[in-house]
Amino acid sequence: MAEEIRFLFYTMLHPYNGFDSVKYEGKGSVKTAVLVALLFFLQNVISAAGSGFLFTYGDPDKISVPNIFIISIGTLVFWIASNWAIDSLMDAEGKVREIIIVTTYSLMPYIIFSLANTIISNFATNELRPFMNMLSVVGMAWSVFILFVGMYQIHQLTFGGTVGMLLLTVFGMAVMIFILVLLYSLYQQVYIFLYTLFSEIMFRM
């Protein structure tokens, strides 16, 4: 386990080598990936509930942990599923295991910087605000960069191909959400139809 966590931090600083060994040496594990995903969820909860007064927006009474769970983990699941689907369509070389590992491992900088921000926000005055904004931008940029490198390594695409793939993944996520909403409303319609049918028959009998 300690080895895996060391590898997690290794991928943060050496994404090319790190994700290359994910693909060809079987390094990294889904177990650690799940752990990182849970950490991501936890970080979202902490920054929603534990930020300093100056950096909290909205009503703290309205923070809902299940909601945060659905949004954070749901986004990851959608991303992974969509990326896998695009992967198959584009004939890229990534496997599910690799997609899961790259996606979650690349969240590490974001998680660390956000946690740091949350801790600082409890002592910071308004003057520190630009510095904190910079921190969160750095964290996000770092994460996106690692994600890009990881995707580039596991799918073995060209630079342009990887960019296209990431855009298509986002588009795929939108399509998936659209279909889910459609199914949900259709499900209601079908349910109502069956219910009326049932009650009609019951009236005739």
Add this chain to the structure above:
Amino acid sequence: MSRLKRATVLPLVLLMLLLPCKAALADEAPYRSYTYDRFHNAVPSPNGYLPGDQLFGSDLGVGDLNNPNDLFVDKERNELYIVDTGNKRIVVVDEHYRLIRVITEFDNDGEAVTLNIPMGIFVDKDGTMYITDQAEQGDGRVIVSDKDLKVKHIFGKPQSDLITENFHYKPSKIVVDRYGKIYIQATDVTQGLFCLTPDGTFLNYFGSNKVEMDARKLILQLWRKLLPREASQSIINFIPIEYSNIYIDDTGFIYATAAASTTYEYQVMSLNPLGSDVLRWRRLDWFEGSNFKDIYVDEYGFITAVDQTRGKVFQVEPDEGTMMFTFGGIGNMAGLFTRPVAIEGFNGKILVLDSEKRAITEFELTTFGKAVREAQVLYMEGKYIESIEPWLEVVKRNSNYLFAYVGLGKAYYQLEDYQTAMKYFKLGYNKEHYSEALREYSLIAMRSNFGYIVLGIGILIALIVVTRMLKRKRVSIKLGGAV
């Protein structure tokens, strides 16, 4: 024996039934007051104003009022003027609402001038009366008369190139500043207020409003540019919002309300001598959908405005526009209105004139209201420390009154008790001031613990150096072993 018992018990029971009722009635108002919490949810609050007497024309001894339209308080002589439009007269009463006189006609060098449709009145410091008088047919006029009802001037429709020949002049509300300049709000005028010199010549339009733009209007304007002239003329014109009422305060600032503003951004205005709006606070979401009919500003600058759509009266403080109190509503009970048209402050009370009820309703400050005002006045004068006690009193009665916490925070900030200040700024949800208090607090904390901080950093550096040295030693030992 039993009859005697019954005879004593029955009145007692009746008395018991009556007493709590009466006590309850004295406290209750037919409306519920509210303030806003930090996330702009309306939360209940104690009443700041409670309805007092309802005065009908018969109470003043002049018979029923008929469609009254304006109230004016002459502060010099402490008299109240009621413009009784339907009866073509102006009723003047003193501070105890005893009738002083009824004005129906003026003397213009032996010729009697009667009122047609009086809509508004203004009385200046030496008692000169300015009365707007509309006509059923044709143009209205402004009658200027001295206090003995001798007509000084009669101003008809202002003459200017800016005013077209077929314009129908209907002057409604009027104020006069201390230099004698006359400002007239007229119905169906969207260019602003008429500004006249003391001798009645037209100067300019004062305080012209802007057109409120929104997406729909922008698209229409684009069409108007694209279409040929004949077609574009069929598209509706956009006109600036029109004023609904004006008020001049003791310092000479003109306050105005706008009729039917759709974006609620320019519903209440404060015009400087150049005619531009200088109210610093904007976008009060609780004003949305309101149609303000009249405005009153008291000696401390508290702004009270009456909204005809909801029948509500809002009082806000002048600095940030925080809503202090709200009262009234639509209805027939005392304290509610069917068609409020005018509002004035008289002897520390708020008077609201209802043209359909034909009555003036008095509103008096409650203990809570007095505490809020006292604290707010001290706060505005910068006497934060003196305001601690009244603010605590306010918080005791209404823990949702956010502004009280800001006031308390400022007081403790001034006392250099930054921790308490932070607590109150947090309760008042004022991040800006909280940040300032926090900076002072962390500065003090850092100064008083400077020794420990230096010590901690020193130990940290020492630890790092020692571990480095140990590591190097181990490496060199390892290397030595290998070699």
